[in-house]
Amino acid sequence: MxxxxxxxxxxxxxxxxxLGRPSDIWFKPALSVVxxxxxxxxxxxxxxxxxxxxxxxxxxxxxxxxxxxxxPARARTLALVVLGxxxxxxxALLAASLTANAVVLVTVGALMAAAHKVLCDATRVGPxxxxxxxxxxxxxxxxxxxxxxxxxxxxxxxxxxxxxxxxGMAPGxxxxxxxxxxxxxxxxxxxxxxxxxxxxxxxxxxVRAAAAAAVQAAWQSLFATGARTDRTRRALEHLVVRAEVAxxxxxxxxxxxxRDWAHRLRGTGxxxxxxxxxxxxxxxxxxxxxxxxxxxxxxxxxxxxAARTALGCALAGYAALxxxxxxPYWALVxxxxxxxxxxxxxxxxxxxxxxxxxxxxxxxxxxxxxxxxHPAVLVSSCLALNFGAExxxxxxxxLGSVCVTPMALLITEFARTQDSGRLITERxxxxxxxxxxxxxxxxxxxxxxxxDRIEQALAAVERVREDTARLLxxxxxxxxxxxxxxxxxxxxxxxxxxxxxxxxxxxxxGALPEERVVLAEQSGHxxxxxxxxxxxxxxxxxxxxxxxxRP
Numbered sequence: 001m002x003x004x005x006x007x008x009x010x011x012x013x014x015x016x017x018x019l020g021r022p023s024d025i026w027f028k029p030a031l032s033v034v035x036x037x038x039x040x041x042x043x044x045x046x047x048x049x050x051x052x053x054x055x056x057x058x059x060x061x062x063x064x065x066x067x068x069x070x071x072p073a074r075a076r077t078l079a080l081v082v083l084g085x086x087x088x089x090x091x092a093l094l095a096a097s098l099t100a101n102a103v104v105l106v107t108v109g110a111l112m113a114a115a116h117k118v119l120c121d122a123t124r125v126g127p128x129x130x131x132x133x134x135x136x137x138x139x140x141x142x143x144x145x146x147x148x149x150x151x152x153x154x155x156x157x158x159x160x161x162x163x164x165x166x167x168g169m170a171p172g173x174x175x176x177x178x179x180x181x182x183x184x185x186x187x188x189x190x191x192x193x194x195x196x197x198x199x200x201x202x203x204x205x206x207v208r209a210a211a212a213a214a215v216q217a218a219w220q221s222l223f224a225t226g227a228r229t230d231r232t233r234r235a236l237e238h239l240v241v242r243a244e245v246a247x248x249x250x251x252x253x254x255x256x257x258x259r260d261w262a263h264r265l266r267g268t269g270x271x272x273x274x275x276x277x278x279x280x281x282x283x284x285x286x287x288x289x290x291x292x293x294x295x296x297x298x299x300x301x302x303x304x305x306a307a308r309t310a311l312g313c314a315l316a317g318y319a320a321l322x323x324x325x326x327x328p329y330w331a332l333v334x335x336x337x338x339x340x341x342x343x344x345x346x347x348x349x350x351x352x353x354x355x356x357x358x359x360x361x362x363x364x365x366x367x368x369x370x371x372x373x374h375p376a377v378l379v380s381s382c383l384a385l386n387f388g389a390e391x392x393x394x395x396x397x398x399l400g401s402v403c404v405t406p407m408a409l410l411i412t413e414f415a416r417t418q419d420s421g422r423l424i425t426e427r428x429x430x431x432x433x434x435x436x437x438x439x440x441x442x443x444x445x446x447x448x449x450x451x452d453r454i455e456q457a458l459a460a461v462e463r464v465r466e467d468t469a470r471l472l473x474x475x476x477x478x479x480x481x482x483x484x485x486x487x488x489x490x491x492x493x494x495x496x497x498x499x500x501x502x503x504x505x506x507x508x509x510g511a512l513p514e515e516r517v518v519l520a521e522q523s524g525h526x527x528x529x530x531x532x533x534x535x536x537x538x539x540x541x542x543x544x545x546x547x548x549x550r551p
Contacts, residue, residue: 016347016349020396023394026390026394028067029067033390034383036160040057040156054143055154056157057136058161059163060161060164062165064128065127070222071172073225078169086158089136092108092141094150097145097146097147097149098147102142106313109137109138112138113130113309113313113332113333117336117339139333142329174268181271183220184265185263185266187218188243188258189214190214191214192253198251211243212494215244215247219240239261242274249528304446308442309335309336312339312439312440313335315437316328316332317332323429334434335435335438341502342502350439357427357428360401360403361427363405367406382407382411385406409424457496458513461493465523467485468527472530486528486531493524496520500517
């Protein structure tokens with residue numbers, strides 16, 4: 001067995017703060033959250049009951065979720081997020097009404113944070129993930145509450161959540177296939193970038209991994225719509241097959257044609273329909289017909305992550321209490337926001353959180369005197385910060401935190417004006433405590449099964465590759481079986497790369513079989529290319545005929 005030398009375990013600093021390109025739909029969550037938050041807050045302002053805004057905000061912030069999902073899947077996701085947010089709020093308010101013991105409340109908050117993390121990762125709900133749920137739940141634990149007030153406060157959250165659901169679904173009236181079109185366009189552009197490398201040259205492995213991830217994301221988007229019901233989705237599936245073929249045979253691909261198809265998917269124009277072999281989608285149909293993997297099957301690998309979250313959040317909250325901080329839930333939320341797939345990514349998130357929060361308290365110091373002039377200015381400031389946070393967070397987490405931090409501090413003043421100096425001091429202290437203690441928990445609770453998962457992924461790739469090679473050796477292989485094998489091998493290679501990347505970021509680990517991973521990827525992609533060529537020339541460019549389909 002060949003085992004490579006372990007990669008460097010230095011934790012990055014400057015790289016964690018590097019700005020990336022904004023998301024192509026950055027404005028959608030930014031506008032959605034403003035549309036979801038504004039009406040409830042303005043109504044409470046008119047009624048003179050801004051003290052209830054924390055409960056409506058719980059429901060309104062659900063509008064942040066699901067923007068990459070097709071609308072049938074988004075409807076289910078948003079409904080589950082609203083129900084989950086409301087259930088977590090109810091648990092927190094019940095605990096707050098039954099006890100004032102801060103240690104007990106921190107313990108409850110840590111367990112809720114672990115549950116949020118595991119459920120969001122297992123269901124792959126997408127950004128903003130568990131952080132918003134944990135923020136609302138933890139803050140509610142320390143809100144003065146009586147048992148009789150709980151039903152009304154939970155009802156306000158549910159009502160605002162219903163409005164957030166409508167806001168999230170409204171764009172579907174204009175672009176019913178918008179998310180699928182965007183996901184397909186990303187896959188085409190990413191594979192065009194890989195085709196530019198012709199499968200060779202420095203950095204082509206990184207470009208290939210990015211293209212494979214984009215193709216898998218496109219399939220997940222299309223599969224999330226359920227059964228195929230119209231010509232538009234079938235046309236999009238043909239385009240993703242072309243992207244998948246380009247990934248397997250970059251040297252035989254015209255990147256300009258892929259980019260042209262991606263460009264034509266913008267807006268509400270015609271969807272390009274690429275004519276190909278009748279068996280292009282046989283593998284897709286087989287995968288769609290297969291029973292989906294239930295979310296609880298993904299809970300096993302999340303055990304260490306759950307333990308990190310529970311331990312880190314609890315210790316961060318206890319440390320904040322020991323230092324006399326009045327709002328220990330800030331330290332708890334800071335710890336909860338750190339935990340990523342591995343220790344290196346957790347470290348980077350910690351750096352981003354600290355830098356963003358420290359700059360954010362300076363922004364709050366500048367805004368607070370203005371916000372204190374009138375409640376309407378306070379509400380308007382929070383709305384502007386909501387927009388700014390979602391507009392910027394896609395470029396880097398720390399940049400979004402610059403807006404999130406002052407917004408969270410201003411929300412605490414909805415009930416009553418508070419001493420700004422004390423708020424700033426407590427927030428800085430909680431941020432530092434939460435980041436230090438949270439990262440320490442990540443170092444202590446290591447994922448010792450990361451290597452086992454790489455071995456399993458390697459075995460899966462080799463098994464599927466052998467099955468595909470066996471089909472290729474047949475004189476006349478069944479087209480349905482060959483296409484299904486190609487798709488299975490493509491998915492197994494993407495899973496291997498994701499597993500290897502996650503394991504390589506664990507700080508305390510043994511040597512990983514990096515050479516075996518590279519060899520498995522190389523042989524797997526060679527087999528994919530052979531499969532594409534065996535399926536015929538139409539699989540390489542799909543240029544026999546082209547027509548358009550109205551969306």
